[in-house]
Amino acid sequence: MTAANPTVEARPLSGRSWRRWTQRHGWTVGIWIxxxxxxxxxxxxxxxxxxxxxxxxxxxxxxxxxxxAAQAVVVIAGGLDLGVGGLLVLTxxxxxxxxxxxxxAISIVLAVVILIGAAILNGFVGWxxxxxxxxxxxxTLGSLFIYQGLALMMLPKVGGGSSDGFRWLFTGSxxxxxxxxxxxxxxxxxxxAVAARWMGRTPSGLSLYAVGSDETAAFLSGVNAARVKIxxxxxxxxxxxxxxxxxxxxxxxxxxxxxGSSLTLNSVAAIVLGGVLFTGxxxxxxxxxxxxxxxxxxxxxxxxxxxxxxxxxxxxxxLIVFVMMVASLIEWRRRRRS
Amino acid sequence: xxxxxxTAPPEEATDEPLSIKLSIARQLxxxxxxxxxxVLVALIVVTAIIEPNYxxxxxxxxxxxxxxxxxxxxxxxxxxxxxAGIDLSIAMIATASAYIAANQSPNGAAIAIILGxxxxxxxxxxxxxxxGIFRVNPLIMTLATSGILLGLFTGWATTIFAGSxxxxxxxxxLGRGTFLxxxxxxxxxxxxxxxxxxxxxLRRTGYGRNLYALGDNPIAARxxxxxxxxxxxxxxxxSGLLGAVAGLLMGGxxxxxxxxxxxxxxxxxxxxxxxxxxxxxxGVGTYTGTILxxxxxxxxxxxxxxxxxxxxxxxxxxxxxxxxxxxxYSRLAAAS
Numbered sequence: 001m002t003a004a005n006p007t008v009e010a011r012p013l014s015g016r017s018w019r020r021w022t023q024r025h026g027w028t029v030g031i032w033i034x035x036x037x038x039x040x041x042x043x044x045x046x047x048x049x050x051x052x053x054x055x056x057x058x059x060x061x062x063x064x065x066x067x068x069a070a071q072a073v074v075v076i077a078g079g080l081d082l083g084v085g086g087l088l089v090l091t092x093x094x095x096x097x098x099x100x101x102x103x104x105a106i107s108i109v110l111a112v113v114i115l116i117g118a119a120i121l122n123g124f125v126g127w128x129x130x131x132x133x134x135x136x137x138x139x140t141l142g143s144l145f146i147y148q149g150l151a152l153m154m155l156p157k158v159g160g161g162s163s164d165g166f167r168w169l170f171t172g173s174x175x176x177x178x179x180x181x182x183x184x185x186x187x188x189x190x191x192x193a194v195a196a197r198w199m200g201r202t203p204s205g206l207s208l209y210a211v212g213s214d215e216t217a218a219f220l221s222g223v224n225a226a227r228v229k230i231x232x233x234x235x236x237x238x239x240x241x242x243x244x245x246x247x248x249x250x251x252x253x254x255x256x257x258x259x260g261s262s263l264t265l266n267s268v269a270a271i272v273l274g275g276v277l278f279t280g281x282x283x284x285x286x287x288x289x290x291x292x293x294x295x296x297x298x299x300x301x302x303x304x305x306x307x308x309x310x311x312x313x314x315x316x317x318x319l320i321v322f323v324m325m326v327a328s329l330i331e332w333r334r335r336r337r338s
Numbered sequence: 339x340x341x342x343x344x345t346a347p348p349e350e351a352t353d354e355p356l357s358i359k360l361s362i363a364r365q366l367x368x369x370x371x372x373x374x375x376x377v378l379v380a381l382i383v384v385t386a387i388i389e390p391n392y393x394x395x396x397x398x399x400x401x402x403x404x405x406x407x408x409x410x411x412x413x414x415x416x417x418x419x420x421x422a423g424i425d426l427s428i429a430m431i432a433t434a435s436a437y438i439a440a441n442q443s444p445n446g447a448a449i450a451i452i453l454g455x456x457x458x459x460x461x462x463x464x465x466x467x468x469x470g471i472f473r474v475n476p477l478i479m480t481l482a483t484s485g486i487l488l489g490l491f492t493g494w495a496t497t498i499f500a501g502s503x504x505x506x507x508x509x510x511x512l513g514r515g516t517f518l519x520x521x522x523x524x525x526x527x528x529x530x531x532x533x534x535x536x537x538x539x540l541r542r543t544g545y546g547r548n549l550y551a552l553g554d555n556p557i558a559a560r561x562x563x564x565x566x567x568x569x570x571x572x573x574x575x576x577s578g579l580l581g582a583v584a585g586l587l588m589g590g591x592x593x594x595x596x597x598x599x600x601x602x603x604x605x606x607x608x609x610x611x612x613x614x615x616x617x618x619x620x621g622v623g624t625y626t627g628t629i630l631x632x633x634x635x636x637x638x639x640x641x642x643x644x645x646x647x648x649x650x651x652x653x654x655x656x657x658x659x660x661x662x663x664x665x666x667y668s669r670l671a672a673a674s
Contacts (some may be wrong), residue, residue: 026611086457111631132664132665132668132669133668134664134667134668135423135617135618135619135664136640138612138618138660138661138664139661139664141605141608141609141612141657141660142656142658142661142664144605145605145654145657145660146653146654146657146658147657149649149650149652149653149654149656149657150650150654152648152649152650153650156648156650179363200447241414261605265426265481265484265485268478268481269478269481272475280404308493310489310492310493311489311493312489313485313486314485314489314490315489315490316485316489317482317483317486317489318486320476320478320481320485321474321482323472324472324474324475324478324479324482325468325484328472328473328475332473338486
């Protein structure tokens with residue numbers, strides 16, 4: 001990567017370092033600015049923009065953010081997890097099955113157990129990827145099916161439930177609808193910040209980037225590449241469990257018939273917009289969060305503009321293609337110049 | 339698998355059983371179809387034991403009805419996976435083509451079919467332009483196309499397509515009709531036609547070789563004069579066309595166009611190609627393998643139906659088989 005270029009390090013010219021800074025963080029800053037602009041624009045579009053609208057966006061976006069974060073961790077480490085959508089359905093169905101009618105304290109204990117279980121389960125998928133050397137896209141295609149089937153076994157009919165306190169944790173109210181966005185903001189910020197710091201500042205987190213950008217080089221410099229990949233899938237699984245909890249908290253009941261594959265597709269679109277490269281080793285959770293929110297936020301904006309949901313989907317698709325075309329053309333020109 | 343490949347060569351001359359084992363493994367990895375045929379036969383036998391009536395033309399017909407659309411869609415996946423691509427929009431293209439054909443059915447079967455197929459080609463070409471010329475990642479490009487089509491047709495289903503979703507009788511015959519005393523479905527004939535086209539395309543034409551070359555080593559392919567973007571645009575157009583063929587068959591089988599027509603076939607179509615030994619990284623694979631993959635999935639469907647397995651069990655088994663078979667392949671590849 002460009003960061004390793006010694007001439008840039010040796011001569012800290014202001015012009016050079018500015019260019020380097022924009023190259024490294026430009027996408028992150030840009031995507032946050034885009035989010036703020038969209039929120040401000042949205043607030044002028046609708047007659048009343050207050051706590052209710054704000055918390056609706058945050059609450060609804062929580063699952064999208066966690067799912068995108070899960071995908072980002074795996075892709076940065078050089079993998080791809082098509083199973084995330086299925087695991088979301090499985091975790092929320094399992095939580096709905098066991099939390100129904102339980103007091104708050106028990107539901108928290110159950111949540112922790114399910115979260116650890118999801119991490120172990122997805123870590124096992126990562127283990128299969130590393131041991132079998134079958135392409136990750138194939139293995140996780142299989143895990144998508146398996147998760148979806150297990151979810152149906154766990155909760156054959158729409159139903160189950162959770163405790164009031166549990167719903168408050170993710171939505172700011174016991175009914176799932178409210179004007180208090182703060183619990184959801186905390187629930188998003190704390191895990192994402194911890195994970196982002198882990199990935200950006202600690203050796204074990206940075207090894208994700210090392211393995212993602214060049215597995216052989218990472219292995220030769222002493223990184224246990226197989227373990228890093230398994231860890232990335234496990235961390236992904238834990239994030240997916242959070243997304244599953246949020247889904248349950250908003251709906252109030254579990255639904256194992258939700259199509260997991262379309263949720264996976266959302267997560268893939270979100271990390272693309274968030275600047276994570278499929279080749280691995282590039283990207284940041286800090287940029288994925290606003291990207292996921294923007295994708296979720298699209299529908300309310302377009303419906304405020306009077307566009308119906310179907311057209312909104314068309315516009316969303318065209319925009320993703322457009323962003324990707326521009327991004328790959330920029331990349332292509334940069335490669336030609338160097 | 340590492341153990342075999344690293345320690346075997348010196349012992350090969352002395353240790354008789356190991357060398358036999360090795361040569362079997364080598365044979366199998368050279369001809370993965372043998373494994374697939376064995377799996378297929380085993381599945382048929384197991385199904386016949388559970389439900390003796392299965393071993394009749396009528397029993398096998400039901401498997402064929404399920405295998406045909408998967409086989410046609412998987413032909414598109416195979417062609418694209420050879421170029422290290424994939425088409426996640428193919429099921430939505432199928433659904434959309436069925437809507438177009440149904441809408442045009444009052445104008446006669448020929449126009450309905452031609453316009454349906456034409457739509458598939460146009461949508462596929464759009465994918466190809468994105469992937470081949472603008473170098474968008476195939477996963478993203480085809481996902482986005484799928485989203486765009488879903489949005490368009492969900493809206494149109496209640497407006498311009500409302501009340502015109504019934505398929506022409508000829509298409510219905512193709513989709514669910516049979517001949518020879520109702521034993522052989524017409525859709526199987528269509529699949530055989532598609533198979534001959536794809537097999538000849540991949541094996542006998544320069545274009546087919548270009549597909550393999552591009553997936554195996556894009557730089558070498560470029561240096562030897564292959565224009566990648568042209569090959570890719572055509573490949574995605576063919577995939578779109580095959581999607582449309584499958585859409586018409588599905589529409590004919592159901593009798594009408596419907597938004598949920600083909601979506602559930604997307605992952606099985608990828609699975610069939612993967613089970614058939616096509617590498618998702620490009621350059622490796624045959625359509626023969628994919629055909630066997632589709633047949634295996636078709637028989638599996640019948641088996642699970644006879645077992646009375648619910649959707650949940652089916653999905654778990656499905657996923658396990660996809661992972662298990664591809665794991666077996668990579669072991670065989672490593673052993674040779």
